[in-house]
Amino acid sequence: MKKIRIIVAREYITRVRKKSFILMTIIGPILMAALFVVPVWISTLEDDEIKKIAVVDSSQLFYKIIPETEKIKFEYLNNVSLLQAEKLIATNNYYAVLYIPHTVLSTPIVTISSPKQPSLHVRMHIMSSLSSLIESFKLVKNNIDPEVIQSVKTDVKVSVVKLNDDGTREIKSSDIQMIVAFISGLLIYFFIFMYGSQVMRGVIEEKTNRIVEVIVSSVKPFQLMMGKIIGIAMVGLTQFVLWGVLTFSIVSIVSGILLKDKNIFEQQINAQELMQKQVTLQMKNNDLEMNELSVIFDSIKMIDFGVMIASFLFYFIFGYLMYSALFAAIGGAVDNEADTQQFLLPITIPLILAIVLMSNITTNPEGPIAFWFSLIPLTSPVVMMMRIPFGVPWIEVLISVLLLILTFLFTTWLAGKIYKTGILLYGKKVTYKDLYQWIRNK
Amino acid sequence: MNQILTIEHISKSYGTKVALDDVSFPVHEGTILGLLGPNGAGKTTLIRIINQIYIADKGKVYFRGKPIRTDDIISFGYLPEERGLYKKMKVGEQAIYLAQLKGLSRRQALVELKYWFDKFDIASWWDKKIEELSKGMQQKVQFIISVLHKPSVLIFDEPFSGFDPINANLIKEELLAMKKNGVTIMLSTHNMASVEELCDEIVLINSSKNVLNGNVLQIKQQFKEHIYEVVFKGFVNYIDLAHRHQYEIIENKQEFDNQIVKLKLLDTSIKSNTLLQALLDVGEIVSFRELLPSMDEIFIKVVKQTNNQ
Numbered sequence: 001m002k003k004i005r006i007i008v009a010r011e012y013i014t015r016v017r018k019k020s021f022i023l024m025t026i027i028g029p030i031l032m033a034a035l036f037v038v039p040v041w042i043s044t045l046e047d048d049e050i051k052k053i054a055v056v057d058s059s060q061l062f063y064k065i066i067p068e069t070e071k072i073k074f075e076y077l078n079n080v081s082l083l084q085a086e087k088l089i090a091t092n093n094y095y096a097v098l099y100i101p102h103t104v105l106s107t108p109i110v111t112i113s114s115p116k117q118p119s120l121h122v123r124m125h126i127m128s129s130l131s132s133l134i135e136s137f138k139l140v141k142n143n144i145d146p147e148v149i150q151s152v153k154t155d156v157k158v159s160v161v162k163l164n165d166d167g168t169r170e171i172k173s174s175d176i177q178m179i180v181a182f183i184s185g186l187l188i189y190f191f192i193f194m195y196g197s198q199v200m201r202g203v204i205e206e207k208t209n210r211i212v213e214v215i216v217s218s219v220k221p222f223q224l225m226m227g228k229i230i231g232i233a234m235v236g237l238t239q240f241v242l243w244g245v246l247t248f249s250i251v252s253i254v255s256g257i258l259l260k261d262k263n264i265f266e267q268q269i270n271a272q273e274l275m276q277k278q279v280t281l282q283m284k285n286n287d288l289e290m291n292e293l294s295v296i297f298d299s300i301k302m303i304d305f306g307v308m309i310a311s312f313l314f315y316f317i318f319g320y321l322m323y324s325a326l327f328a329a330i331g332g333a334v335d336n337e338a339d340t341q342q343f344l345l346p347i348t349i350p351l352i353l354a355i356v357l358m359s360n361i362t363t364n365p366e367g368p369i370a371f372w373f374s375l376i377p378l379t380s381p382v383v384m385m386m387r388i389p390f391g392v393p394w395i396e397v398l399i400s401v402l403l404l405i406l407t408f409l410f411t412t413w414l415a416g417k418i419y420k421t422g423i424l425l426y427g428k429k430v431t432y433k434d435l436y437q438w439i440r441n442k
Numbered sequence: 443m444n445q446i447l448t449i450e451h452i453s454k455s456y457g458t459k460v461a462l463d464d465v466s467f468p469v470h471e472g473t474i475l476g477l478l479g480p481n482g483a484g485k486t487t488l489i490r491i492i493n494q495i496y497i498a499d500k501g502k503v504y505f506r507g508k509p510i511r512t513d514d515i516i517s518f519g520y521l522p523e524e525r526g527l528y529k530k531m532k533v534g535e536q537a538i539y540l541a542q543l544k545g546l547s548r549r550q551a552l553v554e555l556k557y558w559f560d561k562f563d564i565a566s567w568w569d570k571k572i573e574e575l576s577k578g579m580q581q582k583v584q585f586i587i588s589v590l591h592k593p594s595v596l597i598f599d600e601p602f603s604g605f606d607p608i609n610a611n612l613i614k615e616e617l618l619a620m621k622k623n624g625v626t627i628m629l630s631t632h633n634m635a636s637v638e639e640l641c642d643e644i645v646l647i648n649s650s651k652n653v654l655n656g657n658v659l660q661i662k663q664q665f666k667e668h669i670y671e672v673v674f675k676g677f678v679n680y681i682d683l684a685h686r687h688q689y690e691i692i693e694n695k696q697e698f699d700n701q702i703v704k705l706k707l708l709d710t711s712i713k714s715n716t717l718l719q720a721l722l723d724v725g726e727i728v729s730f731r732e733l734l735p736s737m738d739e740i741f742i743k744v745v746k747q748t749n750n751q
Contacts, residue, residue, distance in 0.1 A: 006542045014531065210526030214587070217493045217520040218543040220512075424495070426524060437457055 003219045004227045011202070011231025016238060025239055029246035037254045051095035051122060053112075056085045058102040061137065067129050072122060074098070086113050098126060108134055177389040178362045184312055185386035189355055192320050192381065193348075195236040196327040200340065202228050203331025203423070212423045221420040225332075226412075229324045233317065240316075311388050314401065319381025322408040323347065329415035332422035333430045350378035358386060365390040375400050377407035414439060445507075446471040446595060446626045447492065452501035454487055461487040463650040464501070469595075469628060469643075474621055476641035476658075477630040478737075480745055484650040485630045486523060489599050492628075493520050505595075516545045519593035523600045523630075525584050527572045534568040537587055544591040551590065558586040562612075578609050585613060589620070596620065598629040602636060614640060634737040644737070646744055653748045654740075662734040665743070668707035669733045670717060673700050674725040688712055700728060 015021055055076045057063065066074050075094070077085050085097045096114035104110060110130060112118050136146040203225075206212040215224055330343040354373065361370040365387045374384040374392070380400045384392070421438040422430065447469035454462040462484045469475050479485050490496040492503055494515060503510045505517070527536055534555070541551035559565045562582055572580060581604060589596065596617075602610045617627055617640060631637060637644065637658070644661065646654040654661065669692065676699060689712075693704035707717065718730055735743075 003543055006539070010539050014528075205528075209529055210522075210524045211528055213495070213522035213524055214520070214526075214540065214584070215543060216495050217518070217522070218515060218540070218545075221495075424490070424524075441456075 004223050004230070007219070007224060007227025008231040008234065011228050012234050012238075015198075015232065015235045021235070021239070025242050025246070028239075028243050029250055032243070032247045033250035033254065037251060041254075049095075052093060053122070053126075054085050054088065054092070054094045054097045055100065056080060056082050056097060057100045059100050059104045060102075061104070062100060062130075062133060065133065066126075069125065072125055082111075082113070089115060096122070100130075104130075105134060105137065180308070180389040181362045181365070181386040182358065184308065184389070185354070185358060185361075185382050188312070188316055188319060188385050189351060189382050191236055191240070191316055192323050192351065195232050195320055196323045198232050198235075199229055199324040200327040200331040201337065202232065203328050203419070204334065204337055204340075207332070207423055207426075208336065216423070221423060222416045225325075225328050225416060225419050229321065229328060232324065233320055236316075236320065308388060311397070312385060315381040315385050315404075318401075318404045318408050322377065322381075322404065322411050323351075325408070325412040325415035329418040329422070329435075332415075332419035333435060334422075335426060335428075339429065347378075350376075351382065354379040354382035357383070361386045365392075371396070375403060377404045380404055417441070443470040443473070445469065446505070447628075448504040448507075449488070449492070450502050450504065452488065452491060452498045452503070454484075454491060454496065454499050460650050462491075462498070462647075465647065465650075465652045466501075467645045467652055467655045469626060471626050472621065472624045473642040474617065474627040474629065474640050476637040476644040477628060477647070478632075478634075478637065478644055478741060479630075479647035483647045485647055486599060488647065489520075489522075489597055489628075489630060493518060493597060516591060517594045519588040519591065519596040521584060521588040521596075521598045521601055523603070525581075527580060527584065529573040530571060532568070533570055533572060533575070533583055536572065537583065537590070540587045541590050546591050554590045554592075555586070558590065562586065577604060578606055581605055582609065582612075585616070589616075594625060596625055596627045596629075598627070600631060601629055602631060602633055610636075634741060637737045646741065648745050648748045651748070654744050658737070661740060662737075665735045665740045666732070667735065668710050670705050670707070670714065670730065671733050672703045672705065672721055672730050673728040674703070675700060675728050676726065689717070701725070704733070 050071055050073060052073050052075055055062065055066065055074050057076065063076055064074075068074055075092075077088075080088075082097065082099045085099075088094065089097060095116075096112050096118050099111040099113065101107075101109070101111075108131070110126070112123065112126065136149075139146050139149060206215070206224075212224070219227075326347050330340055330347075333343065334340050357369060357373060357379075360367070361373070361383055364370060370383065370387055373379045374387050374396065377400075380403065384397070384400050388397075417439045418435055421441065428434075445468040449469070450466050452462050452465045453460075465484075465488060477485050477488070487496065491498050492510075494510065494512065505511075505514050531539075537555050538548060538551045541554070542548065546554070556565075559568065564579070564582060567575065567579065567583070572583070575583070585601075588598075601613060601617075605613060614636065617629075621627060627640075629640070641658055643657050644655060645652060656664075688709045689705045689707045691703060692706050693702070695702050705717070714730075714732060718727075721727060721730070
């Protein structure tokens with residue numbers, strides 16, 4: 001045991017000190033934080049400027065009726081041609097010139113001329129306001145009151161209530177659960193692959209460096225293998241925790257700085273508020289209503305994050321242990337990375353299959369595909385993580401957990417046999433037949 | 443002499459291929475044992491079994507009279523044939539790591555390492571990465587690592603391959619010094635000259651069997667062909683002696699002022715003194731000695747013999 005600890009420590013320390021680890025640990029959160037912060041930042045940038053748009057309206061239909069926003073204002077130019085208006089851009093400090101031809105009702109095409117690329121926001125605003133204006137003109141023309149149309153317009157929202165066995169009711173919004181399911185499934189997949197192949201490369205490195213025999217004269221090959229697997233698992237967990245902590249602090253600090261002058265954002269930032277703020281900003285842009293937002297937040301609260309984190313850790317650790325034993329066996333069997341292909345295929349297929357089935361599983365988390373693949377140990381770490389946000393009967397989780405643990409014990413035993421024989425063998429192209437031989441050998 | 447290791451009826455096969463077939467021999471404490479044999483004879487397998495890396499199919503290894511146990515591994519120092527170090531790791535850290543795996547504490551490892559690094563005058567390498575060292579330098583580090591925990595048995599598989607003559611000599615001196623301190627050394631080598639220089643005993647393995655083992659001097663006696671070399675001062679044209687039928691001249695050559703004659707006794711009951719007396723009449727004798735076979739010759743002879751059986 002003490003020797004495994006020494007091996008774990010070396011595997012851990014050498015990896016954590018590597019430049020690539022430090023770089024990944026820093027860049028990962030920056031990228032993730034950027035995902036949160038950049039949209040907020042961009043919207044604060046755009047807010048700075050009031051865009052004055054000149055309207056040249058040959059149709060004479062839109063005088064002073066195009067709706068304005070805080071940042072988009074319209075100036076209606078009379079008796080000015082498009083060319084003349086375009087010349088006024090610089091002197092009158094226009095953002096753009098909107099030209100509405102007199103044929104706009106029959107062929108609804110308008111032109112925006114601007115020295116800069118007009119922002120998407122501006123284009124979307126013009127597009128949607130002109131569309132609805134022209135629609136109402138046409139309605140009036142056909143003697144239909146636009147008010148009537150407005151009142152008939154319906155947008156159905158589905159709110160799902162889950163009836164639990166104990167008679168309680170839960171409000172569910174499967175959109176958010178789907179996102180959480182996607183992210184957790186992908187994370188497990190990514191971690192298993194990344195750290196599993198690190199185990200394999202580590203074993204190959206020891207073989208090609210010819211250090212392995214020096215080591216196995218002091219420790220059992222199985223101890224060396226387990227030491228490496230555990231050490232790398234700890235590297236993975238460290239990276240995971242660091243990413244979480246760093247992402248959170250970068251988001252807090254950066255958005256704190258960016259949004260400092262805005263009164264509403266002055267308060268102490270905590271995770272939920274922060275999320276709410278970003279969502280609020282995006283919501284504002286999308287003209288979504290506040291009560292929809294509260295539905296989303298309710299359903300985020302519905303997901304039991306305690307269960308999520310616990311099951312994530314369990315499925316990550318055991319999924320990783322099961323797979324990395326197989327990766328270690330492959331590393332032990334081959335002489336160099338180029339030879340790994342033929343053995344890698346059978347263990348990557350189940351993992352990739354789990355990802356391929358992702359949309360099927362998240363849209364139908366109780367269906368037969370989701371059910372079976374969340375029990376089969378080779379796919380269960382990824383698939384079960386995708387199901388858990390939707391709630392899974394505990395008996396299914398239990399069966400999947402037991403099967404996973406049993407398979408982990410089995411693959412470790414199997415890998416130990418292959419590894420033990422393989423690591424001391426050089427210059428031989430190993431086949432599946434050889435592996436079978438090694439497993440049967442005493 | 444105490445038997446520190448006893449190899450008893452060891453057999454090992456991989457699938458259908460037999461690597462060792464009923465190999466037995468003793469290793470005496472404080473001696474250097476040469477493990478000889480052609481490539482693929484099973485030497486490395488035997489060494490791995492003694493180091494408890496492999497488990498024998500049959501037979502046992504006894505260490506100080508008891509069946510060898512996992513804990514005994516601390517008493518062994520092993521330098522495998524396929525040897526290397528982590529390329530990206532620093533020399534010092536790596537040495538400490540491997541010493542800790544042998545069971546030394548960090549503090550003990552540091553003390554021992556300082557002694558050896560000073561002795562080999564390589565203290566300046568401590569913070570270098572292995573990949574920055576030349577192959578010879580790396581081998582010095584490997585040697586230190588294998589002896590660091592003061593093992594009572596040292597097992598070296600092809601220790602001199604890849605060493606330049608200077609470093610090879612350095613290692614030889616260290617081995618002899620350790621032997622003086624009571625360390626038992628077992629080395630496998632193809633270099634027969636170093637066997638003659640270092641080994642007290644040998645084991646010759648051919649086609650997975652022990653075909654010859656014992657004390658080097660005794661083996662040489664056993665294989666001697668009763669050939670004597672006589673050097674006469676000045677030219678001698680008549681060396682035909684009274685007992686002509688008892689020996690034959692297998693070589694007779696002139697070298698500067700000396701006449702060198704090699705004689706093979708046909709009648710092995712004749713004592714060397716009798717021969718010398720007979721030679722006294724021939725000329726002025728400068729030297730007279732029995733030529734014992736070299737290990738090289740014995741090796742080739744035994745291997746050919748057993749292959750023909």
